[in-house]
Amino acid sequence: MKITVVGVGSIKESYFKDAIAEYSKRLSKYCSVEIIEVKDEMIKENSSAKDDEIVKKIEGERIIKALPKNSCNVLLDLRGKKLDSVGFSKMIDDIMKYENSNITFIIGGSIGVSKEVYDLADYKLCFSDMTFPHKLMRVILLEQVYRAFKILKNETYHK
Numbered sequence: 001m002k003i004t005v006v007g008v009g010s011i012k013e014s015y016f017k018d019a020i021a022e023y024s025k026r027l028s029k030y031c032s033v034e035i036i037e038v039k040d041e042m043i044k045e046n047s048s049a050k051d052d053e054i055v056k057k058i059e060g061e062r063i064i065k066a067l068p069k070n071s072c073n074v075l076l077d078l079r080g081k082k083l084d085s086v087g088f089s090k091m092i093d094d095i096m097k098y099e100n101s102n103i104t105f106i107i108g109g110s111i112g113v114s115k116e117v118y119d120l121a122d123y124k125l126c127f128s129d130m131t132f133p134h135k136l137m138r139v140i141l142l143e144q145v146y147r148a149f150k151i152l153k154n155e156t157y158h159k
Contacts, residue, residue, distance in 0.1 A: 001031040001101045003145055006066045007138055008059050008109035009040040016135050023142035030149040035138070038062035040109050052111050060114025063106060071102040073121045075113065076137065080124030089148035091123070105145075107137055 011017055024033045039062060041055040067073060072095045083091060095103055106117065118124075132140060150157040 001096060002034065002068075002071075002103075003027065003031050004034045004036060004068050004071060004102070004104040005107065005138060005141060006036045006038065006063055006104060007107040007134065008038055008063065009134055010037045011135050011138070013135065016139060019139040020142060023139065023146050026146050027142065027149065030146075030153070033142070034068075036066045038066050043111060053114075055109065056112060056114040057116075059109045060117045063108070063113065063117050064120065067106075067120070068102065068104055071104040072123070073104050073106060074123045074125055075106045075108070075118065075121035076127060076141065077108075077113070077118070077121075077124045078126055078129070080126040082126045082128075085144065085147050086151060088125075088144055089151040091125075092145070092148045093152055095123075105141055107134055107141070110134060 011020070020035065024035070027033050038059065041058050043055055044051055047055070074095075092103065106113070106121065108117065127137070127140065127144070147157060
């Protein structure tokens with residue numbers, strides 16, 4: 001099984017890189033992990049709705065180009081379904097059993113994703129009504145994927 005995370009923007013902060021590396025290492029017991037960073041577009045200070053759509057379209061093209069073939073695409077989106085950690089682990093288990101053994105999580109840019117990316121998602125998942133920095137969201141996502149595998153294997157960690 002392979003977990004891929006496609007995220008807009010690059011991570012420069014060592015503390016985020018360290019956390020991502022730690023959870024990737026922990027996950028290696030259960031699956032392979034690949035992090036793909038796509039370039040983000042500069043957003044003007046007072047951008048118009050039209051400007052925002054252009055940015056989402058450009059970033060969306062980059063996301064689509066980076067998506068692995070034969071993978072179940074899960075978009076992190078505020079309009080998505082909310083799950084607790086056990087429900088999230090069940091979703092991962094269901095995807096592994098019934099759909100495909102590869103999962104790609106998509107983390108869009110700060111203003112969201114294009115309609116094309118939204119429409120390509122097999123699942124839309126909301127982690128919270130709160131807004132998190134996109135760089136931190138990668139850490140949160142990997143931690144929750146790790147927690148999901150621990151739950152699925154009935155190993156202690158998640159309580």
